[in-house]
Amino acid sequence: MKIRRFLSVFLLSVLLTALFLVPQAAALDSPVLDAKCALLMDETAGRMLYGHNEKEKAYPASITKVMTALLTLEAVDRGDLSLSQPITASHMAVTSIDDDSSTAGIEAGEVLTVEQLLNCLLIVSANEAANVLAEAVSGSIADFVALMNQRAGELGCEGTHFANTNGLHDPQHYTTAWDIYLIAREAMKHDQFMTICGSKSYDVPATNMSDVRELHSTNALISNWRTLGYIYDYADGLKTGYTDEAGRCLLASAIKDGRRLISVVLGCTTKEVNGETRLMNFVDSATLLDWGYNNFTVQTVFTKDDLIQEIPVLLSKETNAVLVHTAEDVNVLLPNDVTTDMLERKVTVYGDTAFAPIEAGQELGEMTLSYDGYDYATVKLLAADSVSVNRFLQGKYLLSQFFSKPLVKILTVVVILLVLAVVVWVRMLRPKSRYGSRGRRNRGTRNYRGRRR
Numbered sequence: 001m002k003i004r005r006f007l008s009v010f011l012l013s014v015l016l017t018a019l020f021l022v023p024q025a026a027a028l029d030s031p032v033l034d035a036k037c038a039l040l041m042d043e044t045a046g047r048m049l050y051g052h053n054e055k056e057k058a059y060p061a062s063i064t065k066v067m068t069a070l071l072t073l074e075a076v077d078r079g080d081l082s083l084s085q086p087i088t089a090s091h092m093a094v095t096s097i098d099d100d101s102s103t104a105g106i107e108a109g110e111v112l113t114v115e116q117l118l119n120c121l122l123i124v125s126a127n128e129a130a131n132v133l134a135e136a137v138s139g140s141i142a143d144f145v146a147l148m149n150q151r152a153g154e155l156g157c158e159g160t161h162f163a164n165t166n167g168l169h170d171p172q173h174y175t176t177a178w179d180i181y182l183i184a185r186e187a188m189k190h191d192q193f194m195t196i197c198g199s200k201s202y203d204v205p206a207t208n209m210s211d212v213r214e215l216h217s218t219n220a221l222i223s224n225w226r227t228l229g230y231i232y233d234y235a236d237g238l239k240t241g242y243t244d245e246a247g248r249c250l251l252a253s254a255i256k257d258g259r260r261l262i263s264v265v266l267g268c269t270t271k272e273v274n275g276e277t278r279l280m281n282f283v284d285s286a287t288l289l290d291w292g293y294n295n296f297t298v299q300t301v302f303t304k305d306d307l308i309q310e311i312p313v314l315l316s317k318e319t320n321a322v323l324v325h326t327a328e329d330v331n332v333l334l335p336n337d338v339t340t341d342m343l344e345r346k347v348t349v350y351g352d353t354a355f356a357p358i359e360a361g362q363e364l365g366e367m368t369l370s371y372d373g374y375d376y377a378t379v380k381l382l383a384a385d386s387v388s389v390n391r392f393l394q395g396k397y398l399l400s401q402f403f404s405k406p407l408v409k410i411l412t413v414v415v416i417l418l419v420l421a422v423v424v425w426v427r428m429l430r431p432k433s434r435y436g437s438r439g440r441r442n443r444g445t446r447n448y449r450g451r452r453r
Helices: 002-021 061-078 091-095 114-123 127-138 141-154 177-187 191-197 280-295 391-404 406-429 438-446
Strands: 037-042 047-052 086-088 111-113 201-204 213-216 235-243 247-256 259-268 270-273 276-279 296-302 307-314 321-326 330-335 344-349 363-371 374-383
Touching: 037 177, 037 280, 047 280, 061 114, 061 127, 061 141, 061 177, 061 191, 061 235, 061 247, 086 127, 091 127, 111 114, 114 127, 114 191, 114 201, 114 213, 127 141, 177 247, 177 259, 191 235, 235 280, 247 280, 259 280, 276 280, 280 296, 307 344, 307 363, 321 363, 330 363, 330 374
Parallel strands: none
Antiparallel strands: 037 047, 037 259, 086 111, 201 213, 235 247, 247 259, 270 276, 296 330, 307 321, 321 374, 344 363, 363 374
């Protein structure tokens, strides 16, 4: 019994020691949010850091206007419009919105440029500006909405359907946090979009129907003009949204130390926190952005001078392997609880085998770095040295490859069969010897020289 107990204690101690010695990754604590749907993307690394119901359909409210702005800017890129082009607001555009919805006070018959309308659209979330731009791009609001849905499909949005240009509530107007990211990512390629979305304020010059108008951003992460206490130092946009049905929504962007994060929160509420009213779309967005910056770090896994491993080489007599290195420095965004030595390497050689001749710097394959089922990076692998080819081995290999091809095998069999057929055919046509024939006997009779009786 004592020996058995001793062995049990010994084995337990060994197991515990092993557990402490092997690197362990504790799961990151998820951020505590109010949002019904949330998404955090590291745009620099192209990776989702956090998702909660990110592909669940929800109402986007005025975040819709990101798509409206995108289509307008794409029309400018095509030359269909220009930023300085004057547009006259139609009666339909300015009167087909709810009286209590957000506007820039644009009147029917008022003339503003495309650029001025974009500022109204994105800074103060003017609903009538969305309609005016829609008519300028497509001729009618209905045609523009059809274009919105078409473009959403082109961008890979699978949970989106637009029913209007501005996001005012409609049961058939919905999207997902993921789809919002896809649309925003495309819109952010336009410098004009980022400039407007990052502006705290904008003065609309006097028009034919109005004096100068001063606009102030609805995004409390970049402007405290409307409400205090939400400024986020690294934020540079993007778009707010609110309806009773959608709740408080926010698409936010921030850049810190060269890393751009994009967050989406939908369905947030207003809460009393320590006796203070808090708008949770701004609180959640700041929480997500902080969580992303604080819990993930870019780590250098390899430099391009690091030798990774040897790859077998065929057709050379001087060596049977070549060392490879990465084509560039490998910097990977990792959770702080995952170290570079915990990454698994999977090396794939193109064609499964490397053949001489090989030049130094030649691309031979790739390596995937993963952890816990997630691929963090895939990098090209280059030969560190040159490897010469043995011509005899190369010729032997090329011949074997040539005759191993199915078509060559079939043609070889066909040729052999044809040769055999010709041989048989020739043999069948060759004249046969006629030993003991009548002709020979007759010739023998004519040559008889005996006396006639």
